[in-house]
Amino acid sequence: MQIHLQQCQFEFEQGFQLQDINWQIKSGQHWVITGANGSGKSALVATLAGYGEKIAGTSEGSVEAVALVSFEAQAALIERERKKDDADILDVISVGTAVHEILAEGGTNANIVKDLVEKFALNYLLDRPFRALSTGETRKILLIQALASEPQLLLLDEPFDGLDADTLAMLQQYLAKLSNTVNIVMVLNRSDEIPDFITHLGYMRNATLAHSVARADESGYRELFQLLHLKTSDLRIPPTADSSTQALLNPDQPLVVLSDICVKYDQLKVLQNFNWRIDTGQHWQLCGPNGSGKTAILSLITGDHPQCYSNDIFVFGFQRGNGESIWQIKQFIGYVSTALQWEYRVGTSLRNVIVSGFYDSIGLYSKATDKQRQIADQWLALLGMQGRADQSFNKLSFGDQRLLLIARAMVKHPPLLILDEPCLGLDDINRQLVLALIEKICAAGLSTVLYVNHHSEDTIAGIENYKNIEKHSSNVD
Amino acid sequence: MLRSLANVPVELSKLFKWKMTMSNNYFNTLALRDQLEQLGKCRFMHLNEFTEGVDALKGKKIVVIGCGAQGLNQGLNLRDSGLDVSYTLRQAAIDEKRQSWKNASENGFTVGTYKELIPTADVVLNLTPDKQHTAVVTEIMPLMKKDACLSYSHGFNVVEEGMQIRQDLTVIMVAPKCPGSEVRAEYVRGFGVPTLIAVHEDNDPQGQGLALAKAYAVGTGGHKAGVLMSSFIAEVKSDLMGEQTILCGMLQTGSILCFDKMVEKGIDAGYASKLVQYGWEVVTEALKYGGVTNMLDRLSNPDKIAAFDLAEELKDIMRPLYNKHQDDIMDGTFSSGMMADWAEDDAKLLGWRAETAETAFEKTPAGDMEISEQEFFDHGILMVAMVKAGVELAFETMTAAGIIADSAYYESLHETPLIANTIARKKLYEMNATISDTAEYGCYLYNHACLPLLQDFMKKIDTDVIGKGTVNDDNGVDNARLIEVNAALRAHPVEQIGGILRGHMSDMKAII
Numbered sequence: 001m002q003i004h005l006q007q008c009q010f011e012f013e014q015g016f017q018l019q020d021i022n023w024q025i026k027s028g029q030h031w032v033i034t035g036a037n038g039s040g041k042s043a044l045v046a047t048l049a050g051y052g053e054k055i056a057g058t059s060e061g062s063v064e065a066v067a068l069v070s071f072e073a074q075a076a077l078i079e080r081e082r083k084k085d086d087a088d089i090l091d092v093i094s095v096g097t098a099v100h101e102i103l104a105e106g107g108t109n110a111n112i113v114k115d116l117v118e119k120f121a122l123n124y125l126l127d128r129p130f131r132a133l134s135t136g137e138t139r140k141i142l143l144i145q146a147l148a149s150e151p152q153l154l155l156l157d158e159p160f161d162g163l164d165a166d167t168l169a170m171l172q173q174y175l176a177k178l179s180n181t182v183n184i185v186m187v188l189n190r191s192d193e194i195p196d197f198i199t200h201l202g203y204m205r206n207a208t209l210a211h212s213v214a215r216a217d218e219s220g221y222r223e224l225f226q227l228l229h230l231k232t233s234d235l236r237i238p239p240t241a242d243s244s245t246q247a248l249l250n251p252d253q254p255l256v257v258l259s260d261i262c263v264k265y266d267q268l269k270v271l272q273n274f275n276w277r278i279d280t281g282q283h284w285q286l287c288g289p290n291g292s293g294k295t296a297i298l299s300l301i302t303g304d305h306p307q308c309y310s311n312d313i314f315v316f317g318f319q320r321g322n323g324e325s326i327w328q329i330k331q332f333i334g335y336v337s338t339a340l341q342w343e344y345r346v347g348t349s350l351r352n353v354i355v356s357g358f359y360d361s362i363g364l365y366s367k368a369t370d371k372q373r374q375i376a377d378q379w380l381a382l383l384g385m386q387g388r389a390d391q392s393f394n395k396l397s398f399g400d401q402r403l404l405l406i407a408r409a410m411v412k413h414p415p416l417l418i419l420d421e422p423c424l425g426l427d428d429i430n431r432q433l434v435l436a437l438i439e440k441i442c443a444a445g446l447s448t449v450l451y452v453n454h455h456s457e458d459t460i461a462g463i464e465n466y467k468n469i470e471k472h473s474s475n476v477d
Numbered sequence: 478m479l480r481s482l483a484n485v486p487v488e489l490s491k492l493f494k495w496k497m498t499m500s501n502n503y504f505n506t507l508a509l510r511d512q513l514e515q516l517g518k519c520r521f522m523h524l525n526e527f528t529e530g531v532d533a534l535k536g537k538k539i540v541v542i543g544c545g546a547q548g549l550n551q552g553l554n555l556r557d558s559g560l561d562v563s564y565t566l567r568q569a570a571i572d573e574k575r576q577s578w579k580n581a582s583e584n585g586f587t588v589g590t591y592k593e594l595i596p597t598a599d600v601v602l603n604l605t606p607d608k609q610h611t612a613v614v615t616e617i618m619p620l621m622k623k624d625a626c627l628s629y630s631h632g633f634n635v636v637e638e639g640m641q642i643r644q645d646l647t648v649i650m651v652a653p654k655c656p657g658s659e660v661r662a663e664y665v666r667g668f669g670v671p672t673l674i675a676v677h678e679d680n681d682p683q684g685q686g687l688a689l690a691k692a693y694a695v696g697t698g699g700h701k702a703g704v705l706m707s708s709f710i711a712e713v714k715s716d717l718m719g720e721q722t723i724l725c726g727m728l729q730t731g732s733i734l735c736f737d738k739m740v741e742k743g744i745d746a747g748y749a750s751k752l753v754q755y756g757w758e759v760v761t762e763a764l765k766y767g768g769v770t771n772m773l774d775r776l777s778n779p780d781k782i783a784a785f786d787l788a789e790e791l792k793d794i795m796r797p798l799y800n801k802h803q804d805d806i807m808d809g810t811f812s813s814g815m816m817a818d819w820a821e822d823d824a825k826l827l828g829w830r831a832e833t834a835e836t837a838f839e840k841t842p843a844g845d846m847e848i849s850e851q852e853f854f855d856h857g858i859l860m861v862a863m864v865k866a867g868v869e870l871a872f873e874t875m876t877a878a879g880i881i882a883d884s885a886y887y888e889s890l891h892e893t894p895l896i897a898n899t900i901a902r903k904k905l906y907e908m909n910a911t912i913s914d915t916a917e918y919g920c921y922l923y924n925h926a927c928l929p930l931l932q933d934f935m936k937k938i939d940t941d942v943i944g945k946g947t948v949n950d951d952n953g954v955d956n957a958r959l960i961e962v963n964a965a966l967r968a969h970p971v972e973q974i975g976g977i978l979r980g981h982m983s984d985m986k987a988i989i
């Protein structure tokens with residue numbers, strides 16, 4: 001069998017459309033399709049079973065027998081059974097179709113049915129009416145029906161959902177064996193459920209198949225896997241070591257107040273009379289063209305700009321220039337930028353990079369406590385990099401480095417998290433990874449986020465305040 | 478007599494200066510037992526000796542004289558550590574808005590004249606070029622507050638010129654063992670550079686010198702990378718020795734000899750230039766991580782033995798030269814010679830600088846071929862041998878002269894990669910531009926003596942040890958000989974102290 005969709009557009013009920021679908025499935029391949037809710041992953045797989053109307057593009061290839069198990073198919077069957085009830089004109093209560101009849105529908109192989117009923121331990125309900133079953137039970141029945149129809153292409157939408165551990169193991173084993181003869185395409189929501197026999201991953205975003213990658217492409221596969229992991233697992237931001245510095249702040253004071261800021265280099269003024277106040281819990285996006293002084297503003301806040309001593313700056317309870325050290329300021333800030341990544345050219349381990357966030361240092365110069373190491377490992381797990389703690393940071397891909405630096409910035413739960421163009425220089429998949437992580441962080445509500453970005457499409461849910469700065473460099477007379 | 482100098486016009490003072498200081502060499506005024514005591518002063522300080530942080534300088538007014546490599550970068554660090562820093566520059570620098578004025582004012586510092594700022598200062602950091610120290614200190618001293626502190630980052634003025642400083646003033650030294658740009662870069666990363674501190678015992682009227690020096694070292698971040706508590710004398714005598722022999726002298730002489738030999742043997746000049754320009758940096762990178770042993774371990778076994786033998790021979794030939802440099806430094810011959818050149822408006826120095834620019838190595842641009850990291854070792858066996866010989870000789874000579882091993886380590890092995898890096902950037906010219914005039918002067922002295930000294934040795938050298946590498950079909954070596962060489966490498970005292978000091982550093986420093 002083989003299927004080749006090129007530039008396909010499919011329309012479904014209620015106007016939902018899949019766009020620009022390019023997808024080739026060859027004999028012997030097994031796919032997992034995943035993506036956020038509403039991304040169209042179930043719809044994509046359903047098209048292989050003939051659902052949706054193709055309104056553009058070409059589709060080539062042939063499949064003799066297709067079987068689909070999905071929530072939608074399940075719902076349709078349940079609906080059909082219910083309708084039978086309603087349609088009953090007799091004044092007796094209908095028992096509906098018995099389970100064994102359902103299992104025989106569609107010309108299934110009786111031996112396989114028997115075998116699977118035993119494997120799922122469902123003998124006890126063969127004579128019951130289908131509509132009397134629980135959701136879990138109907139699911140299993142439909143699975144058996146699909147498997148026993150001996151398809152050439154088996155489509156399984158979230159087949160593992162709601163299965164108990166024993167059944168899950170049994171089914172996975174069964175599918176693994178089946179994969180020798182049948183092509184399997186699954187929709188899965190959890191990256192940790194991806195079976196070993198899967199040869200390809202596909203990622204749906206905004207109703208299109210945004211990425212697809214073969215397992216043989218190691219780095220590509222790992223990135224996509226990580227993305228799935230971040231997007232689809234139920235992640236919790238790890239705790240911080242001791243109490244966060246949040247406790248040191250006076251809740252009645254703003255986090256940052258920049259008053260009448262002027263910054264000039266030689267004869268060039270880059271900022272003039274700039275004012276900004278950031279309160280706790282107020283997430284901001286800072287926009288402006290290159291050279292408008294965005295970076296200068298950020299570095300005035302972080303204390304990295306030498307002119308922060310000649311401006312009126314109030315940060316985290318300090319009026320700058322009164323004997324505070326930059327380390328006292330930095331303890332309240334988590335910071336990520338491309339420039340930081342360039343600076344962070346170190347051969348230290350991934351774990352140490354994360355721990356260095358506790359000390360605001362580039363590289364680690366203090367002995368990490370056990371607790372800090374433990375937290376670093378939790379972050380690595382969150383990033384889908386568990387088991388890689390001792391790898392060298394400078395050997396990581398650019399995108400992975402960025403993720404790690406975000407974890408480093410967040411590790412101490414800073415009152416202010418500054419993300420200076422965190423997606424800059426990243427390809428789409430890594431951009432998705434970074435945005436997924438940032439969204440998790442925003443949702444956790446631990447830090448006030450200050451986000452700088454050029455790309456309007458890289459918006460982050462939860463940011464509601466916007467500061468636009470104009471380019472207004474002018475010469476000093 | 479010195480006091481009255483303040484009123485003498487500058488040109489005159491320049492004329493008088495070296496004559497007066499000749500007789501005033503501070504070290505030479507000390508009794509032998511005191512000389513030895515001062516030379517032997519050096520102790521690696523524990524991090525827990527810095528728990529008071531910058532407290533001793535909190536609220537004090539720090540005024541920096543000069544805003545060059547050290548002045549600007551130390552000042553940025555001190556300010557970021559919460560201290561009150563401003564700059565005073567000579568009038569001309571302010572009037573002409575020179576680079577030093579721009580450095581200070583664009584970074585948001587207050588800049589003023591000596592008259593405006595020196596009288597307000599609790600601590601004055603003299604970060605002008607060493608050559609100017611007598612004139613500068615003589616001019617600002619009368620303006621200084623009573624009981625204030627005067628600090629240096631190099632002790633030449635006090636030790637070699639015998640500068641007499643007002644008795645109420647505290648005199649300290651805080652000397653980062655790295656170029657100014659590194660001082661800043663490491664601080665920003667949350668670390669620091671190894672730093673040497675000292676108190677001038679003749680000028681510590683309130684016994685506050687050490688506390689101030691410690692706070693200053695914390696303010697620049699030095700305490701995180703390791704602080705050596707030393708003396709003015711030990712700092713000067715070891716600093717001079719290191720910079721003129723292994724650090725600059727050996728690399729300059731080695732560059733010229735290796736390049737000329739390769740070209741003589743028909744190796745492409747672009748390749749030769751590249752191998753030398755970048756080779757020092759690559760091989761000394763290995764030195765930085767694991768000492769001489771690790772540098773030689775990067776070679777194959779037969780090559781390692783070859784490098785070892787070459788280095789032994791080089792050491793025998795060059796030992797008298799290293800001894801002479803150390804002797805001239807100790808008895809003041811070196812500094813009085815150099816000060817005589819100062820009085821001649823640097824006639825010799827400038828002449829030698831011009832000569833360096835004319836060497837074939839300097840004038841041949843590096844080719845655009847690829848040289849892999851390992852190839853720098855395999856084709857640069859002689860360079861490895863030269864670094865080994867120079868590091869060990871400098872270390873041996875210094876310690877034999879009474880300088881403590883810790884100090885000798887920092888002034889030889891530790892700094893070699895830093896200088897090698899400047900050659901990689903822009904060859905000998907950049908190296909000589911980056912180092913102080915004092916180091917540059919000493920480097921040329923060394924080079925002039927060392928080139929003829931190695932003439933016969935170089936006659937036997939062929940491309941197997943420089944340029945092409947050995948063609949070993951068979952990697953075999955005599956086991957007994959290899960064991961002997963490995964043991965000798967590891968047993969050298971610079972390796973022993975290096976192991977300890979690098980251990981201190983890497984305890985704190987995950988990256989180098």
Ligand SMILES: NC(=O)c1ccc[n+]([C@@H]2O[C@H](COP(=O)([O-])OP(=O)(O)OC[C@H]3O[C@@H](n4cnc5c(N)ncnc54)[C@H](OP(=O)(O)O)[C@@H]3O)[C@@H](O)[C@H]2O)c1
Nearest residue numbers: 543544545546547570575577604605606609630631655656
């Ligand atoms: N470079 C190093 O690696 C290093 C390391 C440790 C210690 N040190 C020590 O640090 C000190 C400063 O060295 P550096 O390398 O920073 O020197 P530098 O970069 O040459 O800077 C010297 C500064 O002093 C000013 N200056 C020059 N002549 C002056 C004069 N006659 N009166 C007043 N100001 C004058 C210069 O500004 P204007 O010319 O504009 O006035 C300049 O700002 C020296 O004692 C040196 O030994 C250096």
